[in-house]
Amino acid sequence: MREKELEARQMEMAKILSALNAQREKLQLIHKAKQENIAALETLSTAEELDINLVQMHQSYELKLNNDIVNQERIIANTESILKVKQKEVHEAHKKVEVLKKLKEKQEQQYYKEFLLTEAKEIDDITSARFRLNDAGIN
Numbered sequence: 191m192r193e194k195e196l197e198a199r200q201m202e203m204a205k206i207l208s209a210l211n212a213q214r215e216k217l218q219l220i221h222k223a224k225q226e227n228i229a230a231l232e233t234l235s236t237a238e239e240l241d242i243n244l245v246q247m248h249q250s251y252e253l254k255l256n257n258d259i260v261n262q263e264r265i266i267a268n269t270e271s272i273l274k275v276k277q278k279e280v281h282e283a284h285k286k287v288e289v290l291k292k293l294k295e296k297q298e299q300q301y302y303k304e305f306l307l308t309e310a311k312e313i314d315d316i317t318s319a320r321f322r323l324n325d326a327g328i329n
Contacts (some may be wrong), residue, residue, distance in 0.1 A: 192290055196283040203276040210269045217262045224255040 231248045234241065 192283065192287045196280070196287050199276065199280045199283045203273065203280050206269060206273050206276055210266065210273060213262065213266050213269055217259065217266065220255055220258050220262060224252065224259070227252050227255065 227248055231245065231252075234245055234248065
């Protein structure tokens with residue numbers, strides 16, 4: 191049961207990690223779009239005829255991209271904090287599994303120890319019985 195809990199926690203963490211990677215890729219795409227927009231603005235500024243409407247459109251787009259970057263960074267920060275919580279949960283579940291394994295090993299060792307003691311007692315009883323029979327037969 192604890193191993194299943196551990197697996198479930200690991201799956202949750204894997205999903206969050208996957209989402210985090212997708213969010214980081216999205217942030218990179220936004221940064222790339224911003225660089226392309228800046229390059230387009232520079233190209234417009236060096237053109238022979240300056241189109242003010244087109245420049246304003248690119249500036250507005252840059253503001254939108256800046257807002258998108260801030261929002262995406264917040265999303266990433268939130269996802270990273272969730273990931274840290276999930277990592278702690280996985281660590282705790284793993285510790286529980288390990289504790290149970292060690293407990294099982296101790297119980298198994300105790301069982302074998304008791305089994306060997308019982309077996310030794312039985313052998314002693316058999317030996318004592320033979321010794322008594324031999325003593326009784328000799329007398």
